[in-house]
Amino acid sequence: MELIENNQYNIGHICTRQQCERGLGDKTAFRWISAHQERTDYSFRDLDRESSKFAGVLSSLGFAAGDILFTFLPKMPEQFFCFLGALKFQLICGTLFANFGDEAIVDRLGDAGAKGLVTKKSFLKKIMRVKGQLPCLKWIMVVDMDEHLSEDVLSYPLLMRSMSDDFVAPLTGPSMPSVLHYTSGSTGKPKGVLHVHESILHLHQTSQDVLNLKDSDVFWCTADQGWVTGTSYGIMGPWSLGVTQIHYGGNYDSNAWFDILEREQVTCWYSAPTALRMLMRENPDQFKKYDLNALKHIFSVGEPLNPEVIAWARKILKKDIYDTWFQTETGGIMVTNQPGLPIKPGSMGKPVSGIETAIVADDGILLGDNQMGMLCLKTGWPSMFRTYLNNETVYKQKFRNGYYSTGDKALRDEDGYFWFKGRSDDVINTAGHLISPFEIESALLEIEEVAESGVIGAPDDLLFEKVVAFIALRKQYAYTKELELKIRLYVSNKVSSIATPQDIIVVDKIPKNKSGKIMRRVLKARYLGQETGDLSTLED
Secondary structure, eight states, X not given: OOSSBTTBOOHHHHHTHHHIIIIITXXXXXXXXXXXXXXXXXXXXXXXXXXXXXXXXXXXXXXOTTOEEEEEOOSOHHHHHHHHHHHHTTOEEEEEOTTBOHHHHHHHHHHHTOOEEEEOGGXXXXXXXXXXXXXXXXXXXXXXXXXXXXXXXXXXXXXXXXXXXXXXXXXXXXXXEEEEEEEOOSSSSOEEEEEEGGGHHHHHHHHHHTSOOOTTOEEEEOOOTTSHHHHIIIIIHHHHTTOEEEEEOSOOOHHHHHHHHHHTTOSEEEEOHHHHHHHHTSOGGGGTTOOOTTOOEEEEOSSOOOHXXXXXXXXXXXXXXXXXXXXXXXOSOOEEOOTTSOOOTTOOBEEOTTOOEEEEOTTSOBOOTTOOEEEEEESOOTTOOOEETTOHHHHHHTEETTEEEEEEEEEEOTTSOEEEEEESSOOEEETTEEEOHHHHHHHHHTSTTEEEEEEEEEEETTTEEEEEEEEEEOTTOOOOHHHHHHHHXXXXXXXXXXXXXXXXXXXXXXXXXXXXXXXXXXXXHHHHTOOOOOOTTBOO
């Protein structure tokens, strides 16, 4: 099958209309399973119709190619219709986690200059609280509101009801911007990672070659669409192949998950190490009743997969789990374990076809086998991000001598397998989500009782890394259970529930160097009971 026809790279078109033209119009594109286990099937024709109608809505509201639209939704069918409809119309589409707090929303929508937002009625109060800080936000569309609320807060069902489904995606070149995801750095504001329509080439290839997806497969990616995995492999890659997906609106529930795996005859399952570690904590006897003969492959993504999880899956599920590695910036799988490649438990695997990797020392020298350095990727792959939105200077700093520096320390063994050794910055990887300690520290300082704050990530059996907050209180306050609850709730509402500290430690002062930078390595060493190292730059 030729993916690109008549030079049309438009992802929305490829995942919908093109599949219908292949004769798959009546095939189930996805089975939507609600949190209450209600099941609704949507065909590729349905997906094409609803996304085309939404593209028509965008046209009627005066959107133009290159404008930026965000979705702020939980998992639900409208997420897919709006995402693909926006791409059909040549908008740049971003997705927000449903549990983002006020500041996280403002940071992303404000930086992007978003013109439109699709959301739910229950999220509207949060949006209206910050709308005054978003001068570019012209339209808010609400998916579960029957009537327009105002001139700029509109009912999605009402808009869609009168819209034709005959929209045809304009011819879209490979370098046209497509998807925008924000990722957090160790300092400063989140960065907007911008991809282009050409990325579909890599997503198509890796869905086919790594995930081994074929026409007859039933694929389930558990990732939220607020995360790059949820768009790259929960929307675009599989649907570029015409593969049926399962989408589930509920949260983690081991019995519900395994009911779905068995009942829906899922053949390929893509999840996260955190979820798999949660399954390990369940009574192993509960899995004996499930028939998973249809399940051919399990893949993992988000943070390194512990060897113990692989051993557990082999013993309890009689299946291998293949770990995959990529980043928001890479857009798709770069280094991976996959069927046909022997697994070395704990390894990242090997580079996918067409990806050239290198381990590089701090001075730029290429390193050999079994030498730890920076994992770098030779530029030019189709799903490579094209800029950090409004931050070209930082973007250029990520590249050197034709290589993209990932920020991950790794080594390559004598067999060509790569092994993750840690982040080169302070970003916290909790349950597969990258969290900036700076964002959490900033939120903590807004709490009246907190004078200073420092945040680190610490190893955790379940989450990979947990958020640990150190706080110094103002003299007139004491630490109480009430204050602890206040801190957790504030961070959850301000940043996100994912960023909520697992541990809160009260200290007299936060260690900083003489320029005022928080010495997070000192906090981490103290928390882990390790040597703190050189303290000569510590402020008095």
